[in-house]
Amino acid sequence: MKYFYIAAGILAVLLLLWTIGLCCYRWRARCLVRKRTDEEKCRDLNSVILPFGFQYDICQDIFYSTKHAWQREVGYSKLYDEHALAMSMVFHCEPVYFTCHNKCYLLEFWKGQYGMTAGAEIGLYVSDEMDTKHPERLFYHSVSDEEMPSMRFVLRKGRCILAIRDEIHWWLTGFVLGEFVWPWELWMEACVSFRDEQMQDAFYQALIKAGYPKGDVCVSGCTVCICFRCPYSKQPPHCFLRVRFVQWRNQRRCRKFQKVTRCFVRTIDKIDYLGMCFPRLYRMLIGLSRIPHKDCSNRGRA
Numbered sequence: 001m002k003y004f005y006i007a008a009g010i011l012a013v014l015l016l017l018w019t020i021g022l023c024c025y026r027w028r029a030r031c032l033v034r035k036r037t038d039e040e041k042c043r044d045l046n047s048v049i050l051p052f053g054f055q056y057d058i059c060q061d062i063f064y065s066t067k068h069a070w071q072r073e074v075g076y077s078k079l080y081d082e083h084a085l086a087m088s089m090v091f092h093c094e095p096v097y098f099t100c101h102n103k104c105y106l107l108e109f110w111k112g113q114y115g116m117t118a119g120a121e122i123g124l125y126v127s128d129e130m131d132t133k134h135p136e137r138l139f140y141h142s143v144s145d146e147e148m149p150s151m152r153f154v155l156r157k158g159r160c161i162l163a164i165r166d167e168i169h170w171w172l173t174g175f176v177l178g179e180f181v182w183p184w185e186l187w188m189e190a191c192v193s194f195r196d197e198q199m200q201d202a203f204y205q206a207l208i209k210a211g212y213p214k215g216d217v218c219v220s221g222c223t224v225c226i227c228f229r230c231p232y233s234k235q236p237p238h239c240f241l242r243v244r245f246v247q248w249r250n251q252r253r254c255r256k257f258q259k260v261t262r263c264f265v266r267t268i269d270k271i272d273y274l275g276m277c278f279p280r281l282y283r284m285l286i287g288l289s290r291i292p293h294k295d296c297s298n299r300g301r302a
Contacts, residue, residue, distance in 0.1 A: 098206035112183035119175030
């Protein structure tokens with residue numbers, strides 16, 4: 001029996017030493033994070049996520065897509081929204097189809113939960129084909145540099161502003177890491193400035209046709225502004241229980257991220273700390289940036 005107590009004592013001592021060592025290791029990591037400059041942290045983070053088409057904005061503490069992201073090459077189709085749930089994305093989408101200059105265009109708004117991030121998007125696409133009766137069946141490509149409009153949105157959760165984006169772009173985005181939301185908690189003030197009034201008018205008429213009241217759409221010159229709260233378009237069909245499960249998993253991951261990085265406030269510091277102390281969680285976090293919903297490209301072309 002005494003050998004049992006000896007073994008238990010040794011095990012307890014080893015466990016204590018391991019706990020002390022782990023605490024010292026994490027304390028040292030926190031000190032290293034505080035010593036590193038913001039320039040160093042941003043440089044390292046942006047170099048990792050740039051191949052995935054994203055960059056980090058330290059001023060707003062958000063992630064955003066670049067103009068020349070790889071997603072620009074894969075275009076867009078209705079199938080992407082329908083399969084987004086498989087990649088832990090639960091969002092409201094508002095596709096607006098319109099015809100101008102003998103081309104079919106798609107300008108779409110999104111807002112909701114993207115894995116471990118909450119955010120919003122605006123994307124403008126054009127098709128090589130014409131189908132005015134069923135434009136949702138077409139496959140769309142991102143617009144050229146010459147066709148890029150000036151886009152702006154303010155994303156809010158209640159009274160709190162999560163992101164503000166304003167840029168000439170084909171795919172304007174903003175994502176907050178570690179924030180959990182349901183799509184209906186978010187509302188988005190969006191403005192799009194087109195290159196000419198003909199395009200602006202075609203988009204305006206498409207919004208009215210989609211169900212937006214004229215009083216909810218503001219037009220000034222070539223700019224159209226809307227408030228995107230509840231979508232007027234029919235949403236992709238998803239199983240209620242599956243949506244609940246995906247959101248439970250998203251919330252669980254967000255809570256875990258916030259818990260293990262609670263010693264820091266800014267995302268840049270949290271991620272730097274994760275890379276030092278929790279490499280597995282860090283790899284999972286970086287891995288999520290590989291699958292914005294345009295990663296369904298193979299399915300879209302099938």
